[in-house]
Amino acid sequence: MPNYEKDIKYTGRDFASLRENLMEFAKTYFPSVYKDFNEASPGMMFLESVAYVGDVMGYYTDAAFKESLLPYAEEKNQIYNIAQFMGYTPRLISPALTEIKFSQEVPARSDDTTQPDYDYATNIKESTRVLSPAQGVEFRLMSDCNFKADQGNVIKEVSQTATNGTIEYY
Numbered sequence: 656m657p658n659y660e661k662d663i664k665y666t667g668r669d670f671a672s673l674r675e676n677l678m679e680f681a682k683t684y685f686p687s688v689y690k691d692f693n694e695a696s697p698g699m700m701f702l703e704s705v706a707y708v709g710d711v712m713g714y715y716t717d718a719a720f721k722e723s724l725l726p727y728a729e730e731k732n733q734i735y736n737i738a739q740f741m742g743y744t745p746r747l748i749s750p751a752l753t754e755i756k757f758s759q760e761v762p763a764r765s766d767d768t769t770q771p772d773y774d775y776a777t778n779i780k781e782s783t784r785v786l787s788p789a790q791g792v793e794f795r796l797m798s799d800c801n802f803k804a805d806q807g808n809v810i811k812e813v814s815q816t817a818t819n820g821t822i823e824y825y
Contacts, residue, residue, distance in 0.1 A: 668713040673706040751792070755785060757800050760814050763822045771811060771825040776802035 661683045667676040681689050681702070689698055721727045725737045735745055761775040779800040786793050815824040 667709075670703075670706050670710040673709040674703060677702050677706055751794070753787075753794055755794070755796075757802075759802055760824050761802075762824055768822045773803050778803060 663680060664676045667673040678692055681692075691698055693699065722730060722733045723737070725734065725741075728734045728737060738745065757779060759777055761771045761773070764770050764772045779796065781796050781799050783796045784793055785796065811825050813822050813825060815822075817823050
C-alpha cells in the first residue's frame with residue numbers, strides 16, 4: 656500500500672532536481688510497480704525524458720517572466736509594451752531611406768597604372784552615421800560599403816595624371 660503521507664516537492668526546476676523528485680515520487684507512490692532505477696533501464700529513460708521536458712519548460716517560463724520585467728526585457732517590442740503600460744507614449748518615427756554616393760581617391764598600382772591599388776581602398780562599416788548637411792538628418796548605413804570587395808561595382812574615374820600622362824590617382 657503506498658504511503659501518501661509524504662509531500663510532493665514542487666521546487667525542482669533544473670534537470671537534476673526534477674530527476675531526483677521524479678524518482679522519489681515513483682518510490683513513494685508506486686513502490687511495488689517500479690523498482691528498477693538503474694541508469695540503463697527503459698523506465699529511467701522515460702523518467703529522464705520527463706525531467707528534460709520539465710527543465711525546458713522551466714527555461715521558457717523563466718525567459719517569459721524575464722521579458723515581463725522592464726529592467727530585464729531584451730525584445731524591443733516587449734520594452735515598448737511595458738513602457739506604454741506604465742504610461743509612456745513613445746515617439747514612433749519611421750526611418751527614412753536614402754541613397755548615398757561614396758567616393759574615395761586611391762593611387763594607381765605601381766606595376767600597372769591602368770588599375771587602382773585596392774590595398775588603399777577602405778571599408779565603411781554598417782551602422783556608420785552619416786549626417787545630411789542641408790537638413791541635419793542623420794542616416795545609418797544598412798550594410799558595409801567596402802571598396803575592396805566591390806571592385807567590380809566601383810566606377811573608376813581618373814582624378815590625377817602625371818605630366819607624362821600616366822595615371823597617379825583614381
